[in-house]
Amino acid sequence: MTEQMPAVAYRHNLPVSDPASLEDLVLPVPVPDPRDLLVRVEAVSVNPVDTKVRANVAPDGTPRVLGFDAAGVVTATGAGVTLFQPGDEVYYAGSIARPGTNSRFHLVDERIVGHKPRSLGFADAAALPLTTITAWETLFDRFRLGPDSEGTLLVLGGAGGVGSMAIQLARATTRLTVIATASRPESRQWVEGLGAHHVIGHHDLVRELGPIAPHGIDYVISPNTTDAFGAFAEILRPGGQITAIDEPQGLDLLSLKSKSITFHWEFMFTRPLFGGPDMIAQHRLLDQVADLVERGVVRSTATTTLSPINATTLRQAHSMVETGRMIGKVVVTA
Structure with a gap:
C-alpha cells in the first residue's frame, strides 16, 4: 500500500x-x-x-x-x-x-x-531561502559586486523579505553604502536594525535622496517597479544599474537611455x-x-x-x- x-x-x-x-x-x-x-x-x-x-x-x-x-x-x-x-x-x-x-x-x-x-x-x-537567493543573485550575479565594491545601493521595500536579506548581505560582503526605504516607525526600526546606513521614505525618492546621495545612486533593487522609471532616471548615476524582481506593467525603459543605465531581471527560479x-x-x-x-x-x-x-x-x-x-x-x- x-x-x-x-x-x-x-x-x-x-x-x-x-x-x-x-x-x-x-x-x-x-x-x-x-x-x-x-x-x-x-x-x-x-x-x-x-x-x-x-x-x-x-x-x-x-x-x-x-x-x-x-x-x-x-x-x-x-x-x-x-x-x-x-x-x-x-x-x-x-x-x-x-x-x-x-x-x-x-x-x-x-x-x-x-x-x-x-x-x-x-x-x-x-x-x-527564497529571499536569500533573490538578494544574493541580485547583488553578485546581476550587479557583479564583490568584497571591494563601493558606491551606493538603494533597497526599495527594505522591511520586506528580499529587502531584509539584501541589506544584510550587502553590509556583510561589500563596502557599499546601503540606503533603504521604510515608511512606518516599526519598519524603519527593523531596517535600521538590519544595518542600513540610511532609511528614507519611498513616496518622493528624488527629494529624499538629495541630501544623502547628491551625486546619485549606483544600484537599485526594486520589488515594485511600475511607474518608477522616471524617478530611477533622476536618482541613478550615469552607468547605474537596476534589478527588478516584480512584473511591472507597461514597461518603458527609454528614460534610462541617456545615462546608459542597465536594467536587470531577477527570478530566483531560473536555475531550477x-x-x-x-x-x-x-x-x-x-x-x-x-x-x-x-x-x-x-x-x-x-x-x-x-x-x-x-x-x-x-x-x-x-x-x-x-x-x-x-x-x-x-x-x-x-
Whole structure:
C-alpha cells in the first residue's frame, strides 16, 4: 500500500477569505528521482509568489500544492545524490515547476538545497531561502559586486523579505553604502536594525535622496517597479544599474537611455527551471549564507510563527502577506 501524507493545495483561483482557496488533502508520499532528496518538512514560509500563484495561476481543478521555502530533514535520497544523506537538516526554496512544500514530505533537487544553519531552528531557517537567493543573485550575479565594491545601493521595500536579506548581505560582503526605504516607525526600526546606513521614505525618492546621495545612486533593487522609471532616471548615476524582481506593467525603459543605465531581471527560479551546470550555485550560496549566519553577521528574518501546516493556518499566512505590510517573514511550522 502506498504511504500517504497530509498536504495543502488549491483547485481554483479564489480570494484567501474563501475557505476553498486552500484545502487540506491527502496525497501519496513521492518517490525520489536520481538527484532528489525526500525531505520531511518541519517549517515553511509564505512569500508573495505563493499568493500570486494561488490567485492567478489556474490549476484547472487539479489540486496544486503551493509552498517554496522549507526547512526539514532528509529522509531518503535518489540514486545519484552526492551532497546529502538521510538525517541531514536542510533548507531551500524549491522550484516553481514542481509540487510545493506545503506537505509533510517534499521532493527537491539536491543542487538547490543548502545545509540548514546549525544555530537556527527550523522556523527561523525556513524564513531565509527564497529571499536569500533573490538578494544574493541580485547583488553578485546581476550587479557583479564583490568584497571591494563601493558606491551606493538603494533597497526599495527594505522591511520586506528580499529587502531584509539584501541589506544584510550587502553590509556583510561589500563596502557599499546601503540606503533603504521604510515608511512606518516599526519598519524603519527593523531596517535600521538590519544595518542600513540610511532609511528614507519611498513616496518622493528624488527629494529624499538629495541630501544623502547628491551625486546619485549606483544600484537599485526594486520589488515594485511600475511607474518608477522616471524617478530611477533622476536618482541613478550615469552607468547605474537596476534589478527588478516584480512584473511591472507597461514597461518603458527609454528614460534610462541617456545615462546608459542597465536594467536587470531577477527570478530566483531560473536555475531550477532551466538547469544547466550552474544550477548547483544555489546549493553553494545557501551553504555560504549558513556560514554567515553561524558567524553572526546575518540573521533570520522570521517575525511571525504560526502552526500547524494546514489549510486554515496557511490561509492566515497568505492573508498577512497579501496586506503588503509584512515586516520580515511569516513562518508556519509542522
